[in-house]
Amino acid sequence: MSAKRLVIAGVGAIGSHAAWLCRNLGARLALIDFDRVESKNLLSQLYVKPSIGKNKADALKLQLLNFCGVQADAYGVRLGEDNVATLLAGADLVVDAFDNAKSRGVLSAHARKTGLPLLHAGLSGDGTFGLVRWDERFTADAEDVAGQATCEGGDHLPLIALLGATVARIVQEHFTSGARHDAMVTLRGVTWME
16 A cells, blocks of 8 residues: 655644654655745744745755655645645645635645645744644635734744644544544643534
């Protein structure tokens, strides 16, 4: 039996932590992100100084290989309606860790059209809570301001790490039993929702 293909769309704060924690699930990771690593990203994202200036998907692929020998596929492109089918081809599960409603909408439309399992993860703009929710129970909120940062400066790192761990746990449960649990994450812990 071949390994499952887990696509993580957006490997910034939430996505990079989730990918790191999904590395031992026996799935082939595919990382999608067009953005480049900036020095400010080192405070809240799983990158190292030599990654600055590199594409995030490529940098995370290299780190997974160097730190733990995990092979991953990297796609340093912007996901859109013109390439979503190609990028998600063969996926068994997609994790949406994007930080904008437009990209989330493209993923949702494709998942609903094809029946592809899609798990969304996001952090509130004020950093007080995070949600992990399956697509059938998810509606993307628009940003207050286009490109609004929610994970800059490392202020919310404990919550980001807990959110990434929750994503990994839900992915693990889905791969082993097919379960589809949602969760709300705060610094007080994780509230599981059926």
